[in-house]
Amino acid sequence: MTRWLALFILGCEVWAQPSMYETKVQPILRANCLACHSEKNLNSGLSLETRESILQGGNRGAVVKLGAPEESLLIAAVRHTGSLKMPPGKKLSDEQIAALEEWIRQGLPMPASLQTRKRPGMDHWAFQYPKRVPLPSVRQVSWPKNAIDYFILERIEKANLKPSAEASRAVLLRRVSLDLIGLPPTPEELAEFLADTRPDAYERVVDRLLASPHYGERWGRHWLDVARYADTDGYTIDAPRDMWPYRDWVIQALNRDQPFDEFIIEQFAGDLLPNPSTGQLIATGFHRNTPSNYEGGIDFEQYRVEAVADRVNTTGSALMGLTLACARCHDHKYDPISQREYYQMFAFLNNVDEIDKEAERKDFNRPFLPVGSPEDLKRYAAWEVQLQLLENELNRYRESLPGEGALLDPGVLERQKNIDAHRRRMPPVSRALIMRELPQPRQTYIHLGGDFTRRGASVEPGTPAILPPLQGVKGRPTRLDFAKWLVDKRQPLTARVTVNRIWQKYFGRGIVDTENDFGLMGDKPSHPELLDYLALEFMDRGWSQKQIHRLIVTSATYRQSSQLRPDLKAADPENRLFARQNRLRLDAEVIRDSALLASGLLSRKLGGPSVFPPLPAGANAVTQVKREWKVSSGEDRYRRGLYTFFQRSAPHPALVLFDAPDATVTCTRRIRSNSPLQALTLLNDEAYFEFAEAFALRLLKVTGDDRARLKEGFLYAVSREPSPSETARLERLLAAQRDAQRGEKAAWTAVARVLLNLDEFMTRE
């Protein structure tokens, strides 16, 4: 029946009288307009190809007013009556213009096939909702431990290969400890695990690690990469600002396994939730991590716009897996994201009460939330009131003065001095940067060519047409609506992008290799069904990140050995099949933490203001404004790497040399480089030498002979016992280094330095 109906409709269109659109209008458009203004080539955001796209208009706004050609921009442009003259370099004939006018007067009649937009890429895999498929059948049925393994094994078997054997228990414990909490196991933890013969010994370890407060530190750091977290404000002046309360919020949110949808909503729009808690306000620091410029002579609006654009781009890379930044200056060249849609998303994030003019310069950190003890907050509130009073008094006095010259009036100077003195008496609270919405939203415009001074059509907040629409929104949609939309379960991207990034941390590469580009130019998933399975599990299990971690690390896939295999070299040189694990160099912070653990110096203190471990002399001499680096004392000297104060213009070399991101833009994957400067750091840096000496003293306390001490050293550094040849080699070093004058400590320091410089020490096998 439907088939007949379809044929009937088709028949009508074929046999009906050719419409005036087909005989007159379409030839004009084809010859003169569509080369630049089609669904494929959206110059100025305008497509004249479909009725829907014509009615949507372009970057300059509407182009057609139905029934009123004299009020339509399209007609003004072809008539050359205004500044916009189309087509470029020529003019249509009067007859052609008359045809277009008649067409508009009649209400744009067009054939059924040209009624709605035809955006290229609508059928792209990433824009379709994830599908749940039955687990594939496999031959080696004893191998899979959970669903993940079926998807992996099926592909391995299809390639006539076999998965790798499980890694040794020692390697497994070291791997999962480094991955989940960013610290290697202690020799005691290793001994305990090796002695545990219960069938679920490994699962018990996983549960212990997921419950450890260090889990939040490790996985918090991954998120801080995405959040472009730093402790200073960047660009020129690069002054310290209080972002650490946000960092601590992230750690705590992960430790209590806050559902990922809430985690995102609070970071994007915690301030717009009903009666937001302090934590929900601090969470909004996420999008306040953008660098800010306030050097002399700037246009504040320019850098505010830069920050908002960065928020859009970050949202694209981190959650949507889309290179939205491409659509800032023009429609996206590959993905169905128009420039208009870019600025519609921009509009959600454009209404924060940040300063945008010179007159407000002294308020450059606005908006912020005072954070501190209840007493200090009380004192701070009183201090603020007093400050306001003093400023009001100064203004009143100024107004009472006649004419100019008020600048040097003794009364003004004295009042100003009082205000300055009062400012210096600010109670010790931190000012956490947060989001706060303006009572009246800013009008958002399309910035032609991405230039904030060139305003195109005004736009209202909205989401890209390629994705499910906003739902249940009354009135003008807000930043909170946008946040909820990002984690709406109907959204095909956020869950996929997030589980893919988690997978990437465990295997060194994602199921989608281009972890921040799921668009048409990005890589296709190597295991699309697995990606969908994980995305759906993530949402179905209440957006619990810990459950996804548990699922992955307990899989047989994760537990494989990382040993290179001759048969895999030829068949799968890039290990796209995951038929083995990958050896991964540890992240910058984890290398520091591992050395701290081995040396016994590690402070396990959680959170608080960032700290200042020793810095190589002269490392921050290159900044414009000299900043003091007062080395922290006590346990703060030995805090985990993620607490090291991050100065954007001169980041700690031990971090950036090992590929920690520079915190200018969002970072969704760290590169792993291998350079001589890394060697110099681990060999010679004051901090690492101190760790080596402490490590040596710890080994000297071990009862027994050299071999017992070497064994203990290996257990701390690489979580295994040395082989006989390794022992022999280090005994040779000891013999060469032993010197009555310098004592045993020097010889063992040499051993400790070797251990802390081994490739294996800085690698997760």
Added chain:
Amino acid sequence: MTYEDRLLLQTRRQFFRDCGIGLGKIALASLLSEPLLARRHHAAKAEHVIYLCMAGGPSHLELFDYKPELVKYDGKPAPDAILQGKRFAFMDTFAKETPKLLGTRRKFQQHGQSGIWISDLLPHLSKIADDISIVHGVCTENFNHGPAKLFSMTGSVRPGRPSVGAWVTYGIGSESKDLPGFVVLQSGPRGPRGGALLWGSGFLPTAYQGIPFRSVGDPILDLSNPKGITAEDQRQTLDAIRDLNQMRLELTLDAEIATRVAAYEMAYRMQTSGPELIDFSKESPATLKMYGAEPGKSSYANNCLLARRLVERGVRFVQLWHTDWDHHDDITKPLEEICREVDQPTAALILDLKQRGLLDRTLVIWGGEFGRTPMGEVREKGKIGRNHHIDSYSLMVTGGGVKRGITLGASDELGFSPAGEKIEVHDIHATLLHLLGIDHLKLTYRFQGREFRLTDIAGRVLDKLLA
């Protein structure tokens, strides 16, 4: 052949069979002189670059761009026509009243056979006028220091792109086996605005970032052995590290370990070559005098000499910063002082390179992130300075592949806008790459869904500048 060369060779065959190109391999490439491009796009005219970055924005109108018309109209309000639609830094100052034109107070003269105009602030450069060329009418995009510096070094006003030196070492590696391919030097009262981003590797692997060297103390961070560790201790420790890593390599077959072994050996060599680099004792007194260099001091003169020594040792790219040229308040005394610091060493560097036959292989560029306005700026009674100006400024260039003794481009009568040909920062970058044998359209890196270039979507080679 050193141990690690052998090791690298030995593992290379296996390596390409096993893993394709790993990141470790790429990272090592820049430091072990292995270019990523199999061969250059065309024959190179220059092998090295010394970029003398004058932070703050030197006034083209006081140094190279002589404007008698501007002198004639000194004190007259700037014509509305040229100000219309323009934006400036410190708009407030300019908004109060129409800014007044400011003619230069310097004496200009034509120098050498080429007749290049140079002011009396630069007597030493004047003497070598036939060895240098001046480019006028250069324009840039942003009138604030930080973003403009980023633009001049990375081709983008937004942070996050690789520095030109990183692009170059990524593309063609370096000849130096004992020193990093991209070195940063710095002098003046403070660091340049933007800091590490100006020599950062952006989205390229961090091994390509510029490495700051100092002319006193340890030239590279952590280059000295820890206290109490002798050279013998260090060697013994390194031997043990190498042997244990080698055992692990045999067990895991992971070529990344071979790369690490090689990296440690290069670190050791750097420990020897670094101190030798900054040791000026073998330089003749005449050379030291020519630069005005004083061993053990941190100065622009010392850094110019260091730049020559770096290039001599095969370093690919030297980025040399000198602050501070930001003369808002006063375009007389402070400018005279900084010119005295900079003129002689700059001329000495060019002469020295020439005498040693290095100038034909080394591209030298001197200039700031922008110029200064033809209008005066009064911040303090009795003094006059100039504001930031992005529509037209001047650069000095010379060296490998560059025509010498010419003036390219021109500004209009007031020195405000380019007269005729407009030269953009991306054009300078395209030309720089061209001289090194790289096609700026082909040196790309894929990041966040698209291929990136140093020259973004612009850039053309300045043919008239080529010898």
